[in-house]
Structure formats: C-alpha cells, structure tokens
Amino acid sequence: MASDTLHRRGLMFILSSPSGAGKTTIARRLLAEDPEIALSVSATTRPMRPGEVDGKDYHFVSQDEFDRMVEANEFFEWAHVFGHSYGTPKAHIRAGLKEGQDFLFDIDWQGTQQLHQKAQADVVRVFILPPSLDELRRRLIGRATDSAEVIAARMARAQAEISHWDGYDYVVVNDDVEACFTQVAEILRAERMRRTRQTGLIDFVRELTRG
Numbered sequence: 001m002a003s004d005t006l007h008r009r010g011l012m013f014i015l016s017s018p019s020g021a022g023k024t025t026i027a028r029r030l031l032a033e034d035p036e037i038a039l040s041v042s043a044t045t046r047p048m049r050p051g052e053v054d055g056k057d058y059h060f061v062s063q064d065e066f067d068r069m070v071e072a073n074e075f076f077e078w079a080h081v082f083g084h085s086y087g088t089p090k091a092h093i094r095a096g097l098k099e100g101q102d103f104l105f106d107i108d109w110q111g112t113q114q115l116h117q118k119a120q121a122d123v124v125r126v127f128i129l130p131p132s133l134d135e136l137r138r139r140l141i142g143r144a145t146d147s148a149e150v151i152a153a154r155m156a157r158a159q160a161e162i163s164h165w166d167g168y169d170y171v172v173v174n175d176d177v178e179a180c181f182t183q184v185a186e187i188l189r190a191e192r193m194r195r196t197r198q199t200g201l202i203d204f205v206r207e208l209t210r211g
C-alpha cells in the first residue's frame, strides 16, 4: 500500500474575509482545480444575484422554509447577515467527511466560531485580508453587484470583520490573486496530511512494524 493512497478523513476548509476581499474568487478557483474538495452549499433567504445558480451557489429558500429547517435541527450553524438568514445544512457534510470528502465553507466569523465549536478536529480556518481598505472599496465597486448603499454597509462592516482575524488558523493577504491562491492551496495540501486525518495510518504502521 502506498502512503499517498491511505484512507483519510475529509476536512472542513473555511474561507472568510470582509466582503469584497476575494474569498469567492479564491473559492471558485479551488473548487475548479481540486477534485477532492466540494462546496458546502448554504441555505439563504437573500435574493439570487445575476449569475448565481440555485443549489450550486446557495439553496435559495423562503423565510418560512428556513425557519422550518432551524426547527428541524437541519443546520450545523446559522446566522443573520445583512438582514438575511444563512445556514449550513449538516447531513450531507457528516456523511462526506467519513468518505474522505473535503468541504469548502464560505462563511463569516460567527459561523466559523460555531463550526469550530462543533467540529474542531475537522475544521481548518483561513481568513483572507484585502491589501488596503481603499482597494477593498475598489473591488466592491468593480464587482458591480451591489447598490451604493449596500457597498457602504459592507465597507462599514469590514473593519468589524477584520477585527476577528485572530480567530483563524491562517491569515492570507489577497494582493496578487495568483499568490493568494497558491498560498491557500498549499495550506489545504498540508492540512490533508495531518496525522490525525489519516485514518488508514494505524493499520499501515502496524503492518510496517510487524515482526
């Protein structure tokens, strides 16, 4: 048995950032280039943006349906952000982790704290920072998905979000997108090799040391 084919448990890879710093850009690329990681698709009550696909970017649900899911205990965690509800459905993730599937989470610091409390051993937390607040504003304007009002609200919230940087295992500055992506991919690669995730190791080492 080669050591790189040992069975391992999947991990929960969390990417957070102040809105506009680039976590969606980094996340999409990771998902496109790495077949072992899948997006944890959150449920949300916010309206769909142009280009988004129901069931792929989010499960877009009504407030009534969201409330039903909360009642039925179907979320790992949930939160209100910018006046809408967001939550992480849990059944699919629990089953996938056992099979060695990694999941990527695009969630805020509150969700990160809750996930970390509930699944500490499986969670890897990465925070993406913008190179400056001016650049953050330029990116939010350049993305052209939000009104001036929403952009102002996101900028007002950015400093509060940045203040949670120390609740993460890794912090990466997204100045050059290539460099940032490479760093995030390296973190993922190294975390997969943690001894505690390599569930096939016990038998492998037992075999190696027999006799």
Ligand SMILES: Nc1nc2c(ncn2[C@@H]2O[C@H](COP(=O)(O)OP(=O)(O)O)[C@@H](O)[C@H]2O)c(=O)[nH]1
Binding pocket: 016, 019, 020, 024, 042, 043, 046, 077, 078, 079, 081, 082, 086, 087, 088, 106, 107, 108, 110, 111, 112
């Ligand atoms: N707690 C929690 N936060 C989430 C979840 N899904 C998305 N969010 C956060 O909700 C916020 C708004 O997300 P979105 O409307 O897609 O706008 P974005 O800021 O451009 O990514 C972001 O900070 C996300 O990280 C979730 O399942 N749980």
Ligand SMILES: Nc1ncnc2c1ncn2[C@@H]1O[C@H](COP(=O)(O)OP(=O)(O)O)[C@@H](O)[C@H]1O
Binding pocket: 017, 018, 019, 020, 021, 022, 023, 024, 025, 026, 139, 140, 142, 143, 174, 175, 176, 177, 178
């Ligand atoms: N390193 C970068 N340099 C310049 N623009 C970037 C960089 N990373 C992301 N962007 C752009 O900034 C905008 C916000 O990025 P996005 O990934 O949507 O952020 P978030 O998901 O954190 O809100 C997008 O238009 C994206 O193309």
